[in-house]
Amino acid sequence: MENKDMKSAESPKIVSFLCKWCSYTGADLAGINRMSYPTSILPIKVMCSSRIDPVFLIKSYLRGADGILVGG
Amino acid sequence: MGDKIGIFLCECGPNIASKVDMDRIAAEIAGLKDFGDKELVIRRHKLLCSNEGKKFLEDEINSNELTHMVCAACSPREHDSTFIGVCKKTKLNPYLYTMVNIREQCAWVIPDKEQSTDKAVKYIHGGMNRVLYQEQLFENQLDSNCDVLVIGAGIAGVQASLNLASKDRTVYLIERAPELGGKTTRLHGLLTEQGSNLNMISQKLAKLKKNPNIKVFTSTKLESIIGFQGNYEIVIRNLVNNDTTEFMAGAVIVATGYELLHAGESAYMEFSDEHDVHCGLEIEALMAQQKKVLKKNGKTPTSVGIIHCVGRELSGYCSKICCNYLIKISSYIRAMYPDVPVVHYIRDLCLPTKDSQSFYKDVREEGIEFKYISGLNLKGETVKYADPYGTEGTDEHDMIIYAKSVIPAMGTKELAQLLNIDLDEYGFIKEAHLKINPISSSNDGIFAVGAAHGPANVADSIIQAKAAVAKISTQLIPGQKIVPEVKVSEVLEAYCTGCQTCLKVCKYGAIYFDDAKAVSVVNGAVCRGCGNCVGSCPSGSIRSRHFTNPQLFQEIKEAVR
Numbered sequence: 001m002e003n004k005d006m007k008s009a010e011s012p013k014i015v016s017f018l019c020k021w022c023s024y025t026g027a028d029l030a031g032i033n034r035m036s037y038p039t040s041i042l043p044i045k046v047m048c049s050s051r052i053d054p055v056f057l058i059k060s061y062l063r064g065a066d067g068i069l070v071g072g
Numbered sequence: 073m074g075d076k077i078g079i080f081l082c083e084c085g086p087n088i089a090s091k092v093d094m095d096r097i098a099a100e101i102a103g104l105k106d107f108g109d110k111e112l113v114i115r116r117h118k119l120l121c122s123n124e125g126k127k128f129l130e131d132e133i134n135s136n137e138l139t140h141m142v143c144a145a146c147s148p149r150e151h152d153s154t155f156i157g158v159c160k161k162t163k164l165n166p167y168l169y170t171m172v173n174i175r176e177q178c179a180w181v182i183p184d185k186e187q188s189t190d191k192a193v194k195y196i197h198g199g200m201n202r203v204l205y206q207e208q209l210f211e212n213q214l215d216s217n218c219d220v221l222v223i224g225a226g227i228a229g230v231q232a233s234l235n236l237a238s239k240d241r242t243v244y245l246i247e248r249a250p251e252l253g254g255k256t257t258r259l260h261g262l263l264t265e266q267g268s269n270l271n272m273i274s275q276k277l278a279k280l281k282k283n284p285n286i287k288v289f290t291s292t293k294l295e296s297i298i299g300f301q302g303n304y305e306i307v308i309r310n311l312v313n314n315d316t317t318e319f320m321a322g323a324v325i326v327a328t329g330y331e332l333l334h335a336g337e338s339a340y341m342e343f344s345d346e347h348d349v350h351c352g353l354e355i356e357a358l359m360a361q362q363k364k365v366l367k368k369n370g371k372t373p374t375s376v377g378i379i380h381c382v383g384r385e386l387s388g389y390c391s392k393i394c395c396n397y398l399i400k401i402s403s404y405i406r407a408m409y410p411d412v413p414v415v416h417y418i419r420d421l422c423l424p425t426k427d428s429q430s431f432y433k434d435v436r437e438e439g440i441e442f443k444y445i446s447g448l449n450l451k452g453e454t455v456k457y458a459d460p461y462g463t464e465g466t467d468e469h470d471m472i473i474y475a476k477s478v479i480p481a482m483g484t485k486e487l488a489q490l491l492n493i494d495l496d497e498y499g500f501i502k503e504a505h506l507k508i509n510p511i512s513s514s515n516d517g518i519f520a521v522g523a524a525h526g527p528a529n530v531a532d533s534i535i536q537a538k539a540a541v542a543k544i545s546t547q548l549i550p551g552q553k554i555v556p557e558v559k560v561s562e563v564l565e566a567y568c569t570g571c572q573t574c575l576k577v578c579k580y581g582a583i584y585f586d587d588a589k590a591v592s593v594v595n596g597a598v599c600r601g602c603g604n605c606v607g608s609c610p611s612g613s614i615r616s617r618h619f620t621n622p623q624l625f626q627e628i629k630e631a632v633r
Contacts, residue, residue: 059625
């Protein structure tokens with residue numbers, strides 16, 4: 001992981017799994033209030049944070065994610 | 073036939089168009105290498121959710137014979153159902169469409185237009201990948217039963233039954249006690265409209281008995297219940313002769329009310345049966361029967377002490393109704409005995425309703441004393457107290473009236489287990505959401521009203537009962553079929569090892585175990601599609617429809633690209 005390029009370090013890729021009922025709604029609220037957050041955060045909607053299989057986290061890291069946010 | 077994906081970019085007036093470069097999005101999507109072999113139909117529209125926009129969408133789907141559709145617009149919370157509605161008018165299965173949120177989670181959170189456009193492209197790309205992995209799903213319709221089971225015939229249960237029963241809807245009202253009316257029948261008066269209570273409840277009970285669509289079962293308890301909203305199979309048992317009755321219902325209202333904490337559990341209340349120490353409800357009963365407050369020896373009291381908040385330190389919450397009814401009782405005494413001193417011992421005073429403040433003012437003006445205390449000890453009829461400044465005092469009375477904490481009704485826990493609903497930390501039935509969904513329980517189709525949820529006065533109970541009636545009337549319409557959620561879990565029998573982990577994690581009781589096949593089975597009508605079972609299945613044998621692993625992997629792939 002040491003040879004991560006600088007670009008990634010400047011704007012870390014964060015995969016965020018957001019529960020449809022709470023944190024996805026929260027992310028919408030962030031938009032409604034015109035808050036800002038980095039472009040590299042791409043939300044993925046799930047029906048409930050309990051749906052998240054550990055495999056999703058492993059796959060994300062293997063494919064180059066710098067961090068994972070599970071919101072629920 | 074190859075895949076033909078329709079990608080619709082909504083400008084949302086200036087909301088999206090001014091923050092992202094719509095032309096660049098369209099161009100970049102058209103040039104995506106991994107979609108080189110797919111036919112893409114990319115369209116822009118000013119406002120897809122408008123009537124004109126919906127018509128445009130419908131025409132585009134039909135004329136291009138789209139196999140998949142991606143709408144890049146606002147949050148799915150706003151218009152997912154709008155676009156599903158459009159799909160339903162066409163040949164396109166609504167589950168072969170996906171919505172990408174380029175407004176709330178893109179245009180509105182990234183001030184820089186270039187970056188915002190980059191993210192939108194990425195997001196839409198993810199949606200396009202996902203939609204190819206989506207599957208057709210078909211909604212099915214189920215007959216629903218509109219009858220309602222009401223548990224508990226106190227004021228809340230009676231009110232709900234009266235409002236629900238109609239020629240299309242039978243109400244089964246069951247009550248554990250031999251008589252109807254619950255604790256309200258034991259009250260002499262209701263705050264600010266004293267004396268009218270017995271009249272009010274007896275009128276309601278008379279109406280109840282006359283209504284042919286209400287079937288009343290007294291001395292009866294719920295024996296078993298299986299099913300889901302619209303289809304419950306219910307068995308009730310008579311506690312006297314053990315007879316059982318079976319029927320179907322579509323919804324359940326729990327109106328089991330409350331109990332009072334035993335005063336003996338509070339260490340500072342020392343008294344025996346010989347002492348003239350009464351709880352508020354006993355005084356109400358006395359007033360209702362004899363229309364007079366008298367000591368146990370039949371004599372008139374000469375000094376009355378009224379103690380608030382007994383047991384609050386044990387229950388852990390304010391019982392909400394006690395301050396009001398104790399003040400009401402002191403007004404009874406004042407009206408009967410104008411010269412008898414009455415002292416309230418209060419730690420806090422809780423007068424939340426709009427008429428209670430003026431009532432409190434009135435009784436104060438009539439010479440009723442209110443002493444703020446930090447603690448007290450009752451021995452017989454003698455009150456030793458300390459005021460908030462630490463000054464101690466002793467008052468001798470010859471009659472003590474006190475309010476005990478309101479606690480959940482006996483058997484609430486067992487009932488909650490039968491109904492598969494959650495209880496809160498105090499043992500009351502937990503609301504689906506304390507503020508925005510306060511009369512629903514954790515289980516669809518089961519509602520709780522009145523003091524079953526927590527301390528409630530008569531007015532609260534009636535309001536909640538009517539709210540539950542409104543919900544049921546709109547959810548269970550006679551003659552209308554119900555459409556269960558299709559985005560639910562399903563077990564792949566071949567992979568299921570029968571470990572039953574899923575049964576333990578399912579909060580909705582939607583999974584049962586088929587002993588013959590030794591596999592778990594999901595009841596699609598009860599499943600809410602949370603996917604808890606999917607994440608915890610060790611053998612990976614449960615799929616979450618519309619949120620399958622391959623579908624989510626496609627989104628992950630784009631998120632980290």
